[in-house]
Amino acid sequence: MPNIFLIGPMGAGKSTIGRLLAQTLKRPFIDSDHEIERRCGADIPWIFDIEGEIGFRDRESAIIDELTQRQGVVLATGGGAILRPENRHHLHQRGLVILLDVTVRQQLERTRRDQSRPLLQTENPRARLEGLRKERNPLYRKTAHLILQTDRRPPRQVMLDLRQRIQQHLNQTTATIVTAHGAS
Numbered sequence: 001m002p003n004i005f006l007i008g009p010m011g012a013g014k015s016t017i018g019r020l021l022a023q024t025l026k027r028p029f030i031d032s033d034h035e036i037e038r039r040c041g042a043d044i045p046w047i048f049d050i051e052g053e054i055g056f057r058d059r060e061s062a063i064i065d066e067l068t069q070r071q072g073v074v075l076a077t078g079g080g081a082i083l084r085p086e087n088r089h090h091l092h093q094r095g096l097v098i099l100l101d102v103t104v105r106q107q108l109e110r111t112r113r114d115q116s117r118p119l120l121q122t123e124n125p126r127a128r129l130e131g132l133r134k135e136r137n138p139l140y141r142k143t144a145h146l147i148l149q150t151d152r153r154p155p156r157q158v159m160l161d162l163r164q165r166i167q168q169h170l171n172q173t174t175a176t177i178v179t180a181h182g183a184s
């Protein structure tokens, strides 16, 4: 089984679904946001405060480069992990990249009680999420091998669907390789 990398907007469920998927596949689960916090000894709002978004993005790029070199892991990335070209390249080349997508409406619902996302600590989170979506959607889409909508379904359902889509994708890829090599 290749590495599974989850990308997508804040509140799409990358951390939640990633953990469930790793459990059922019996793979190690890593969350790049948590790993940055653990190593830094500070939470993300604090890192944004002290080092600015650029400081956080530098830490994020270093951790993505490192974690994508592991084997057989499920990795949940942060919502902005696709912003830098080198991150997109590492993700796309070193694993199967799944975009968990979500509507802005659901994002608002899922993130409104949580103050851990500095980019949403604004007067108008809806406008911020819409702006981010416009800017990032093309980047998510060109980095992903598979796309899955996560609205209106509970996490376990999304995870089961995702597991099936991954299996289908891998079966198709294997079939193509076997055909290309002319195996009987």
Ligand SMILES: Nc1ncnc2c1ncn2[C@@H]1O[C@H](COP(=O)(O)OP(=O)(O)OP(=O)(O)O)[C@@H](O)[C@H]1O
Pocket: 008, 009, 010, 011, 012, 013, 014, 015, 016, 017, 033, 076, 077, 078, 079, 110, 111, 117, 150, 151, 152, 153, 154, 155, 158
């Ligand atoms: N399919 C779902 N249905 C309902 N709630 C969900 C679903 N997926 C995730 N959630 C809830 O939404 C919130 C955000 O989910 P999560 O932290 O997994 O998002 P994320 O994609 O990792 O966001 P971030 O990019 O900020 O790390 C959590 O409270 C989680 O329980």
Ligand SMILES: O=C(O)C1=C[C@@H](O)[C@@H](O)[C@H](O)C1
Pocket: 009, 010, 033, 044, 077, 078, 079, 080, 081, 116, 117, 118, 119
């Ligand atoms: O969408 C983003 O830019 C972010 C999403 C979170 O996962 C964190 O990585 C951080 O809050 C920034």
Ligand SMILES: [Mg+2]
Pocket: 014, 015, 016, 031, 033, 076, 077, 078
């Ligand atoms: Mg997360």
